[in-house]
Amino acid sequence: MNSTPDRPRKVSIIVSRGTLDGVYPGLILANGARMEGIEADLFFTFFGLYAVLKGFQDKLRIATVGNPALRVPHAKGVPLPTLLGALPGMSALATAMMKKEMEKLDIPPVSEFLQMIHEAGGHIFACKATVEMFHLRPEDFCPQVEKVLTVGEFYERSAGAQIIFT
Amino acid sequence: MPETTIAGHTVTVDEEGYLTNPSQWNPDIARALARDLGLELTDAHWKVLEFMRRDFQERGTVPGMRRLNKVGGFATKDLYTLFPDGPIKKAARIAGLPKPTSCV
Numbered sequence: 001m002n003s004t005p006d007r008p009r010k011v012s013i014i015v016s017r018g019t020l021d022g023v024y025p026g027l028i029l030a031n032g033a034r035m036e037g038i039e040a041d042l043f044f045t046f047f048g049l050y051a052v053l054k055g056f057q058d059k060l061r062i063a064t065v066g067n068p069a070l071r072v073p074h075a076k077g078v079p080l081p082t083l084l085g086a087l088p089g090m091s092a093l094a095t096a097m098m099k100k101e102m103e104k105l106d107i108p109p110v111s112e113f114l115q116m117i118h119e120a121g122g123h124i125f126a127c128k129a130t131v132e133m134f135h136l137r138p139e140d141f142c143p144q145v146e147k148v149l150t151v152g153e154f155y156e157r158s159a160g161a162q163i164i165f166t
Numbered sequence: 167m168p169e170t171t172i173a174g175h176t177v178t179v180d181e182e183g184y185l186t187n188p189s190q191w192n193p194d195i196a197r198a199l200a201r202d203l204g205l206e207l208t209d210a211h212w213k214v215l216e217f218m219r220r221d222f223q224e225r226g227t228v229p230g231m232r233r234l235n236k237v238g239g240f241a242t243k244d245l246y247t248l249f250p251d252g253p254i255k256k257a258a259r260i261a262g263l264p265k266p267t268s269c270v
Contacts, residue, residue, distance in 0.1 A: 028269055035231070037251025106232040107270050116231060119242035 010039035010161035012154070017166070018047030020060040020095055024102075026166045027051075027113045034120035041161065042117065043154055044145075045127035049134065052126055052145050057110045061095040070094065111142060118144040123157075125149045173198040184258070184265050188222065191262025199260045207260070211248050214240055215261040228258045228266040 011033050015026035026042060033040040050056045064070060064085035071077040072094075084090065099109075108116060118124060126141060128150045138148065149157070167178040167186050173194040178186045185191055196215060200207045207215075217238040221229045231254060234240045245253040254266050 031231075032269060034246075035252055035254060105270065106230050106268070108232050112232075116235075116242050120231075120246055 007036075008033075008038055008162040010041070010158075012041045012043060012158040012161040012163045014043045014045060014163065014165045015048035015051060016046050018050040018060060020062050020098065022166070023048060023051045023060055023110060024107070026164075027110070027117065028107075029164060029166070030122050031113065031117050031120065034117065034122050039161070040117070040122040041157055042122060042124045043127060043149065044125065045130050049126055049130050049136070051110050052114065052124065052141050053136070054140060054142055057114070057142060060110060061091045062098055064090040064094050114142060114144045125154070125157075127151075127154075180265070182265060185262040186264070188219065188262045191219075195262065196260050199262075203256055203260070205249070205256070205260070208248075210244070211257075211260075214238070214245065214248060214257055218257055218261045218263060222261075222263050227268070228254065228263050230254065230266070230268045230270050232270065 011029065013026045013030050013033075015023055017023065026048075030040040030042045044052050050060060062070070064080060065082055067085070068079060070080050070085070072080045080090075080094075107113070114124060123146055124144045126136075126145050126148045128148050130136075131148050138145075147153075167180065169176055170179050170183075171177075175190070175192065175195055177190040177195065180186055185195075197207055200211070205211070214234070217234070217240070218229060221233065221237070229238065231242060231245070234245060234254070235242060245257075249256040249260075258264065258266050
């Protein structure tokens with residue numbers, strides 16, 4: 001129950017992808033860390049930044065093209081052919097189906113999940129290089145983003161932490 | 167299942183010390199389990215524990231954070247203040263419920 005020596009005391013989780021399935025593992029890891037009494041930093045970079053962008057964060061989708069593991073109509077069905085995956089609405093449909101399953105498991109939407117992690121004492125950051133590349137401003141981010149960090153500041157914050165790249 | 171004595175009551179527990187039979191639980195046991203975790207139970211704690219026990223009785227699983235937020239009406243922040251470093255695990259343990267099995 002109490003912390004044992006073989007457990008990390010802090011994790012620094014990097015979220016670099018902007019698909020629904022690219023973002024959720026990092027959120028679940030960060031929230032799970034806090035639930036175990038482990039400190040957690042979340043660092044959003046490249047397309048992962050969409051998870052903390054107002055107006056975009058709850059519109060993340062599953063890729064139905066270039067995703068050979070995606071099967072229909074359920075996880076043990078047949079692989080979705082690339083050309084079908086490219087049809088308009090396929091990504092939205094796959095995303096809606098997965099979100100329905102997540103809702104059943106009480107996994108919150110991205111914006112609510114970030115709020116939960118923030119309230120749990122997790123820290124949320126955006127990557128400076130990406131912010132500059134994408135021409136973003138501080139007001140573009142959801143309020144849980146504490147700061148835009150350089151890679152150097154990220155490493156300073158991560159001293160003694162386990163760094164997890166997703 | 168190992169048996170142990172908590173606050174003068176004999177209860178069965180799992181290998182991690184969670185009560186295996188919620189009906190063996192009582193407030194004295196809760197206070198003793200809380201003290202083991204360094205917590206003194208206040209009214210605010212009891213509200214959470216009572217909700218969790220009631221919800222477990224109805225649904226058969228320990229409620230997750232979102233259910234505590236939405237159905238129980240407890241804010242995440244407050245739960246971390248009441249039960250620092252692991253609100254659901256600690257509250258479940260004190261409430262005489264099994265170790266939570268959900269990832270969220």
